[in-house]
Amino acid sequence: MSPLKIIRRDAETGPVLEVVGDLDFVHAPELREHISRLVVPPGRRLVLDLAGLEFCDSSGITALIAAHSHAQAARAEVVLVAVPAHTRRILHMVGLDQIFTLHPDSDKATRS
Amino acid sequence: MMCSAGEQPDPHGAGDGGVSHAAFASLLEDSVEELYENAPCGYLSTLMDGTVAKINETLLTWLDLRREEVVGRMRFSDLLSVGGKLYHETHFAPLLRMQGEISGIALEMRQSGGGRIPVLVSSAVKHGTTGEPLLIRTTVFDARDRRAYEEELLRGRKVAEEARRRAEADRARLQHALAVLQQSLLPDTLPAIPGVEAATHYHTASPDQLGGDFYDVFPVDGKRFGFFLGDVCGKGPEAAAVTSLTRYTLRAAAVHDPDPVATLTTLNKVLHERYTGSGDPRFCTAVFGTLEPDAATGRMRVHLASGGHPPALVVRADGTVDSLHTPGGLLVGVLPAARFVTTTAVLAPGDTLLLYTDGLTEARTGSDRTSLFGEEALRGFVAAHAGRAAKDLVEALINLLEGFGDGLDDDTALLALGIPADRTAPDGR
Numbered sequence: 001m002s003p004l005k006i007i008r009r010d011a012e013t014g015p016v017l018e019v020v021g022d023l024d025f026v027h028a029p030e031l032r033e034h035i036s037r038l039v040v041p042p043g044r045r046l047v048l049d050l051a052g053l054e055f056c057d058s059s060g061i062t063a064l065i066a067a068h069s070h071a072q073a074a075r076a077e078v079v080l081v082a083v084p085a086h087t088r089r090i091l092h093m094v095g096l097d098q099i100f101t102l103h104p105d106s107d108k109a110t111r112s
Numbered sequence: 113m114m115c116s117a118g119e120q121p122d123p124h125g126a127g128d129g130g131v132s133h134a135a136f137a138s139l140l141e142d143s144v145e146e147l148y149e150n151a152p153c154g155y156l157s158t159l160m161d162g163t164v165a166k167i168n169e170t171l172l173t174w175l176d177l178r179r180e181e182v183v184g185r186m187r188f189s190d191l192l193s194v195g196g197k198l199y200h201e202t203h204f205a206p207l208l209r210m211q212g213e214i215s216g217i218a219l220e221m222r223q224s225g226g227g228r229i230p231v232l233v234s235s236a237v238k239h240g241t242t243g244e245p246l247l248i249r250t251t252v253f254d255a256r257d258r259r260a261y262e263e264e265l266l267r268g269r270k271v272a273e274e275a276r277r278r279a280e281a282d283r284a285r286l287q288h289a290l291a292v293l294q295q296s297l298l299p300d301t302l303p304a305i306p307g308v309e310a311a312t313h314y315h316t317a318s319p320d321q322l323g324g325d326f327y328d329v330f331p332v333d334g335k336r337f338g339f340f341l342g343d344v345c346g347k348g349p350e351a352a353a354v355t356s357l358t359r360y361t362l363r364a365a366a367v368h369d370p371d372p373v374a375t376l377t378t379l380n381k382v383l384h385e386r387y388t389g390s391g392d393p394r395f396c397t398a399v400f401g402t403l404e405p406d407a408a409t410g411r412m413r414v415h416l417a418s419g420g421h422p423p424a425l426v427v428r429a430d431g432t433v434d435s436l437h438t439p440g441g442l443l444v445g446v447l448p449a450a451r452f453v454t455t456t457a458v459l460a461p462g463d464t465l466l467l468y469t470d471g472l473t474e475a476r477t478g479s480d481r482t483s484l485f486g487e488e489a490l491r492g493f494v495a496a497h498a499g500r501a502a503k504d505l506v507e508a509l510i511n512l513l514e515g516f517g518d519g520l521d522d523d524t525a526l527l528a529l530g531i532p533a534d535r536t537a538p539d540g541r
Contacts, residue, residue: 025347055481058345065446066393086482094397094420095442095451 002054003027006034011110014044014076020052023060031063040076049106051082061090068099081106154231154252160245162187162205171252176224188250193220193228204233208248212237218255230259294322297355302329305337307405308412309532311506315471315513315524322352324396325469325525326359332370335404340375341467341527342398342421342444354394357386358444362400372400372417376444376452380419383445395445397421399467403529412459412531417452419444422470422487427505429462429533431498433491462499464530471524472509475516485516502530 004027007018015038023031040046048067053060064080071078079101083091091097103109148155154171158164164182172179175191182191189197189205196219208214215234222228235250294316302310316323324344332338340362344354358379365378376398387394401416401424416424416436420443423435438453459465468490475485497508506528513520 061443062345062393062395065395065443068446069388069393092439093422095440096420096446098440098442098451099447 004030005052006031008034011047013110014040014046016047016049016106016110018049018052020054022055023053023063024055024057025059028057028059028063031060032066035063035067035070038070040071040074042075044076045109046071046076046078047081047106047109048078049081049109050084050087051106053084053087056084056087056090060087061094061096064091064100065096077101079103079109081109153254154250156188156250156252158188158248158250160237160247162189162248164188164191165247174223174229174252174254175221181224188248191221193222196220196222204235208235208237212239221252230255232258290322293352297323297326297352297359299328299330303331303337305329305403305405305529306407307410307531308337308403309502309530311501311503311526311528311530313506313510313513313524313526315510315520317471317521317523321347322349322355323523324351324355325471325523326355327467327525327527328359328363329527329529330363330366332366332402336370337403337405338366338370338375338400339403339467339527339529340398340400341469341525342396343469343471343523343525344394344396345443346394350392350394354383354387354396357382358396358398362398366400370402372402372415372454373452375400376417376419377450380442380444380450380452381448384448387445388448393445395420395443397470398444399424410461410531412529414457414459414465415454416456417441417454419450419452422468422473425466425468425491425494426457426459427464427466427494427498429460429499431495433495433498435487435491459529459531461531462533464500464502464505464528466494466505467525467527468509469523469525471520471522472513472526474522475513475524476519476521477516485519499533501532502528505530 002021004022005020007020009016017034019031021027038046046067048064068078081103082105083102088097088102091100149169151168151170154174155168156164156171157166163184164186167179167182172182189200192200199219204214204217204219213236217233219231219233220228221231232253232255233250235248237245238247238249240246298314302312310329312327314323314325324347325342327341329337329339342358344351344358361379361382362375365375369375379398383394383396397420399416399418399421401414404413406412418438418441420441423437426434426436428434434457436455436457438455440451441453442450444450457465473485473487473490477483477485493512494505497505506526509526513524
């Protein structure tokens, strides 16, 4: 199982987290932990770049929902970037593709 | 050993010859007699009939006897406990006669005060110049420490066994409690629905874990029946608590208004309010529906809504399989206000409505965790069982689940509602 790597950078739109590896029962809490400490200024955008996401189960989905709640509490928005097909399928199944903004690439998502 | 650089260590070890000389000299001062009397073991010589001829001070002290009480008056076996005496007669003495020597035999000696000392005894027969046996020389080692150690080991083992027994009993009790709780999350029996055959199955991934899947079937009014099936995200007791809350919320909501969207909306509100801001968000996927049997036509109207749950399947008598899609139905409990989508279907005789949780479709079919059984394969599988009774379809699915072996690592719930094929509708299908 590939471990999880979270790389943070700041774009003019707000924080960008590059999520690489597995969002599973073992590793998803790391992302939740990371996001809970993240300060997203009101009106800005939290971008989760999932191009390197290899696996995502229901714990991973829960972490993404936690990111959504966290941003909403800060009156910010969440954008998921480069969501792999398998995860897009799950998001669609549980109706979450309606509450997340999905973007094909990170450049566009970080340009205000 | 520490040496400074360049200095050679003494190959013989002891550097100071003076000390060892002094120690050696003091050893020489000990007479052989002194050594015999006060050796750290008991010495004893007997005639061939066992009569004690000589005994050292050490053994006399252990047994709390005076020399004149023993020498010429007692036999070796008189110094032993009853058990020791018996063992001496039956084993020790015969073996000694046969082999001429015997060593390390555990016996018990008797103290004059009645106490007993565990000892290890070795004996050898001394022969005369012509080979005739003259006497028996015996050494006795005090085994009290050793016995205490053995008893300690034995006691330790008993304690460990008791702890293990208790742990097993606790484990059995816990498993029983878990099984009872698990049962409380699922209905004991399903109500009889006129003209409908219902079958269910619950596969628990681990006997130690409470499951997060749920289902129920119940009457809602004179003509309609409600049913639901779903899956709480997560595992363990926390998930089971959500399962319990979910099941009873849906039941209560249906009493108030059995409309599928209304019940799921109530559940969404309850879960969202209960768990949002708790730092531990909890959601579930669920299908809630109503059945309205029509006794005149033998058909049944299905009206259902889904929140984030895989589509229910309608297995038609002729082998076609319809997926009851509810696109956009949101995972329950995520947002304060969620949208749920409804769909309807009509079941004719021979048709079966199948609800399942994703343990079935997400079962791994290869070594790779991304090769999953999937919805397409499931549709193919149920199509091959079209026209069968609901319980036969569930039986076939149970066999399928068993065939997944280790690939099935999630709880799986199945609920099949079928209209028996022999009740042919007047207008056919």
